[in-house]
Amino acid sequence: MNGEIDFITTPKSILNENYCVAMGVNSETIFLFWKFSNYIISSFENLLLDKKIIIKVFDCDKNTVAEMEVDYSLAKIYIKIPPINFPSHIRIYLKDKDGNLKEIAVSNEVILSYEREIRKEYNYLK
Amino acid sequence: MKIYSIILLHAHLPYINHPEENYIEENWFFESVVESYVPFLMMIERLLNDGIEPRFSISISPTLCYMMENENLQNKLKRYIELRLKLIESEMSKEKNEKIIDNLKMYLDLYNYVYDFLETYSFDLITPFKFYKNQGILEIITTPATYPILPLFTNKKIIDSHIKIASLDYKERFLHPLKGIFLSECAYDKSVLESLKKNSIEYFFVDDTAIDKTKYDPYFLYKTPNDINIFVRDSISSESVIGESSYPANPIYRDFYKDIGYEREIDYLKEFTLFTQRIPTGIKYWKITDLSGIKEKEIYDFNLALNQVEVDASNFIEKIIERFKGYEKNSLVVSCFNMEIFGHRWFEGIYFLEKLFRKIRSERHPIQFLTPSEYISMNNFTIKTIEPEISSWSDNGYFDKWLNERNDFIYPYIYEITQKYLRIVNKYVNTNVSFPMDLALRQLAREILLMHSSDWSVMINYDTHKEYAISRLKKHYLNSIKIFEQISSGNIDLSFIKKLENENNIFNSLNWRVFSSVSSF
Numbered sequence: 061m062n063g064e065i066d067f068i069t070t071p072k073s074i075l076n077e078n079y080c081v082a083m084g085v086n087s088e089t090i091f092l093f094w095k096f097s098n099y100i101i102s103s104f105e106n107l108l109l110d111k112k113i114i115i116k117v118f119d120c121d122k123n124t125v126a127e128m129e130v131d132y133s134l135a136k137i138y139i140k141i142p143p144i145n146f147p148s149h150i151r152i153y154l155k156d157k158d159g160n161l162k163e164i165a166v167s168n169e170v171i172l173s174y175e176r177e178i179r180k181e182y183n184y185l186k
Numbered sequence: 187m188k189i190y191s192i193i194l195l196h197a198h199l200p201y202i203n204h205p206e207e208n209y210i211e212e213n214w215f216f217e218s219v220v221e222s223y224v225p226f227l228m229m230i231e232r233l234l235n236d237g238i239e240p241r242f243s244i245s246i247s248p249t250l251c252y253m254m255e256n257e258n259l260q261n262k263l264k265r266y267i268e269l270r271l272k273l274i275e276s277e278m279s280k281e282k283n284e285k286i287i288d289n290l291k292m293y294l295d296l297y298n299y300v301y302d303f304l305e306t307y308s309f310d311l312i313t314p315f316k317f318y319k320n321q322g323i324l325e326i327i328t329t330p331a332t333y334p335i336l337p338l339f340t341n342k343k344i345i346d347s348h349i350k351i352a353s354l355d356y357k358e359r360f361l362h363p364l365k366g367i368f369l370s371e372c373a374y375d376k377s378v379l380e381s382l383k384k385n386s387i388e389y390f391f392v393d394d395t396a397i398d399k400t401k402y403d404p405y406f407l408y409k410t411p412n413d414i415n416i417f418v419r420d421s422i423s424s425e426s427v428i429g430e431s432s433y434p435a436n437p438i439y440r441d442f443y444k445d446i447g448y449e450r451e452i453d454y455l456k457e458f459t460l461f462t463q464r465i466p467t468g469i470k471y472w473k474i475t476d477l478s479g480i481k482e483k484e485i486y487d488f489n490l491a492l493n494q495v496e497v498d499a500s501n502f503i504e505k506i507i508e509r510f511k512g513y514e515k516n517s518l519v520v521s522c523f524n525m526e527i528f529g530h531r532w533f534e535g536i537y538f539l540e541k542l543f544r545k546i547r548s549e550r551h552p553i554q555f556l557t558p559s560e561y562i563s564m565n566n567f568t569i570k571t572i573e574p575e576i577s578s579w580s581d582n583g584y585f586d587k588w589l590n591e592r593n594d595f596i597y598p599y600i601y602e603i604t605q606k607y608l609r610i611v612n613k614y615v616n617t618n619v620s621f622p623m624d625l626a627l628r629q630l631a632r633e634i635l636l637m638h639s640s641d642w643s644v645m646i647n648y649d650t651h652k653e654y655a656i657s658r659l660k661k662h663y664l665n666s667i668k669i670f671e672q673i674s675s676g677n678i679d680l681s682f683i684k685k686l687e688n689e690n691n692i693f694n695s696l697n698w699r700v701f702s703s704v705s706s707f
Contacts, residue, residue: 074602074667081601083338084375084576086584093598136594168340171375173576173584 073097082150082167085138090117090170092150093136100154100164104132110155113164115139120147147171189510189553190518190561192417193539194391195525196368197223198247198333200641201692205258208460211654215253216266217468219311222529224300225536227314230323233543240323240543241555244315244525245368247329248355249639251312252692260309267301273458273467277446285485289471292488316360325557327366328356331693334638335588337375337576338597343703344604346381348638350700353385355693366390366558370640371588372419372522372579382414389415389558391522396577405510405517407561408572415562416572419579422509423521426502427532430477433498434532440486441472442531470533495534499541503551518561522579593646596659600637603666607634608701610673615702622678627698629683630669632690633662662690 073079073095080094092115096104103109117126117139125148126141141148150167199218202211233240246254253259274297278290307313318324330336330348339345349367356364366389369378374392382390394404397418402408408416426432433439447455447467456462472483473491510517528535546553581587589597607630614627637659645655665686672678 075605081340081597083340083589083597084585085589086582086586089586091589091594091597093594093601095598095602135598138591170340171576 078165080150080152080165080167082170084170084172087173088140088142090139090141090148090150090172091136092139092167094132094152094165095135096132096164101132108157110157110159112155114153114155114161116151116153117141118149118151141172187510187513187552188516189506189513190516191506191553191555192243192518192520192558192561193241193555194243194245194368194417194419194520194522194558195226195528196245196329196522197250197525198245198329198370199250199253199526200639201249201252201332201636201690203253203256203259203689203691205688208262209654210461210463210465211651212259212262213266213465215250215259216263217466218526218530219254219263219304220267220270220297220300220468221533222526222536223311224303225296225529226525226539227311227318228299228303229536229540230318233540234323236544238543238547240539241325241557241560242323243325243327243366243557245327245329245366246315247333247370248331248352249333249692251355251359254311256691263304264301264309267297267304269458269460270468271297271301273455273469276458277469283485285487286471289486289488290469293469312359319360322557325366325559326360327368327558328352328364329368330370331355332635332639333370333641335370335373335578335585335640335643336378337373338585338589339638340601341604341608342377342380343608343701344638345378346384347700348635349378349381349385349387351635351693351696353387354695354697358695368522372577373585373640374574374578375576376573379410379412379414383412387414389417389562391417391419391520392574393419393577393579393583394421395583396574397572398575402570402572403517405513405519407518407567407569409569411571411573415558415569416574417518417520417558419522420519423502423506423519424523426505427521427523427535427538428527433502433538434527434535435474435477436494436498437474437476438487438491438494439474440470440488440491440533441474441483442470442533444472444483445470491534492537495537495541499538499545502538502542503545503549503553506553507551516567587647588640588643590647592649593643596643596646599659599663603637603663604634606670607631607666608703610670611698611701612704615699615704620678622680622683623673624698625680625683625687626669626673626678628696629686629690630666630673631696631698631701632692633666633669633686636690636692637662637666665690 076097078096078100080092083091085091104111111132112129113132115128116124119125126139130137147169149169151163152165153161154164155161199215230240274290274294281287319326331351334348336345353364367387368391372391372393374396397404404418410416445466446469447465459465471485473486475481475483506519528539577583578585642655642659645651
C-alpha cells in the first residue's frame, strides 16, 4: 500500500482486517464500505468462499429492515431504506461452499433523520 | 417589541500553503483578504469613527487563522497586491473609456487601502481581528480543527480530537477560552454533543432544518439535553443574501464572473498573475446587467450600485420588522453567512452590512444587533430543551454534497489511515518517546487532520479544482504512510519531517496524545 496509489476503492486493506463502515448520507440513504483481510480475499479467489456476500440492515430491535447480496469486490454500496428515526447498524455475512452464513463484519451505529421537506440550496454561491 | 439579531459571518478556507511553488489555489486566500476580510475590518473602523458600535459574530476556522499568520503566505499576499496594482496601472495607461477608467480608479483605491491597512499590521490579519474582539465588537469563535463534516466520522475519538484541538488552538491564539463553535457547514448529529460539553463549549449553531418547526419556534434560543445553547439559523434572512432572487443578483451590481483574466492576451496577463493559465484577476468592469446572460454586459457604475445598496438594506430591515409584527415576545433572528460572500462574491456586500448598522441607528428601528454571548447573558428567559435532528446548512439539509458517487472513493482511505494512527497513538501514549518520534507522531497527526477537511470532497463533487483536491489527499496519505514506516522501523528521517512541517505547519503545539483512547498515567 505504499508507492503508487490510484485512489480507487479496492478490497485490499492496509489494516488487513475485516470491517465495514456505515455513513448516513441523508434521511433514507446509508453509504457502506467494507474491506477484508488478505486471508479472506484469497479464500474468495480460491473459491473456498462464495464471492457474493450478504448485507443486512438492522434496526435498534435487531429486526432486519433491508437485505441484499452483492459481489465482495464491489467494496461499497448505497443502501436506501425507509425513513427511520432510530439507530441502525449493518452486518456482513460470508457464504461457505455449503451455503452456510458466517458473520464477518459489524458496522458502527448510524442514525438517519426524519424525512424533511427538500429545500433549495442556499449557499450555491460557495 | 424588540427584535434581537445575530449576524454570524463564517470565514473558512482550506489550508493551502506551498512555500516552494505558486499554486492557483493560493489565490483564494489573497482574493478573500483583499475583497472581504480587509474591507470588512475597514468598514468596522468607519462605523466606529462615526460613533456606531457594530456587533458581529465571526467563526474563523483554524486553517484560515494559520494562513493569516503564515509568513510565506503574507509575502505572497504582498506580492499579489503589488502585481495587481501594476496591472491596474497598465490597464489605465491603455484605457480610453471614461467609465472603465472610473472603475480602475476604484480598484486602485481599494488595492492601495488594503495594502496600507495590511502594512500597519505587518501583513498579519489576526492582529486587527483580535483588536476588535478585545473591544467587544467581534465575538470570534472557531470551527472543528480542519473543517471536517463531523457526522461523517464514525469514531467519537476523532470528533473529540477535532473539537479539542480547535479549542486549545483558539485559546492559545486569542488568549481566552472558546465559548462557541460553528460546526463545519452547520453539520450536526448528536454524536458531537459529548465532545462539545467536554470542551466547555457554551453554544453552537444549527440549521433551521434541524428543528421541527411545527413544534418549536425557530426564533428562540434552545439548549441541548446536556445544557449547551443552540442558536437556530434563520433561513429566510439568508435567502435575501444568497439565492437566485437575492440582493446580489441585482443587474446593477458588479458581475463576479466577467473578469479581464478571461479577456486579455495570456502573454500580457502572465506578467501580473504569474500563471500561464487563465485565472480571475479581480479586475472586473461589468455589471450583472442580465442574469440570463443574453444581453451584452454594461459597464459597472459603483455609485449607482451604492444607491442600490441603500435600497436593499432598507428592504432587509423592513422585511425583518414585518415578519415579527405580531410577535409579543422578544424574538431572535440568527443570520449565518459565508463571510467571503461579502466583498468577494457580492462586491457591494460589505457596504450592505455597513448600511444596516447606519440605518438602524439613524432611523431608530427596533432591531438590536448583539453577539451570542451578549444574548445568552441577558438571561431573562427560560430556555427550552430540544434534540435537534441530523442536519447541515447545505443542499437538502443533509450530507449528500460531501458523500456521493463522485467523491465516496476518498472515505476508505481516510478511514484506514485514521484507524492506523489511533492505534499507533495508543501504543505510544504512555511511553517516553524520543524527540524525533514526538515530531513524527505530531506531523502524522497534521497530515491526517488535513485529509479530514471537507473541502476536498466538495471540490471533487463540483469538479472544481478536482485534480488539486485529489493530489492533496494523495500527498497527505503518502506522507502518512512514509511516517508510519519510519515510526515502525525506528528510523525517523528528521529532514523529511521538517520539510513536511514547513509546508503543512498547522497546530504548532499540537499534542498527539489527544487522539489516545487509553488512559494516560
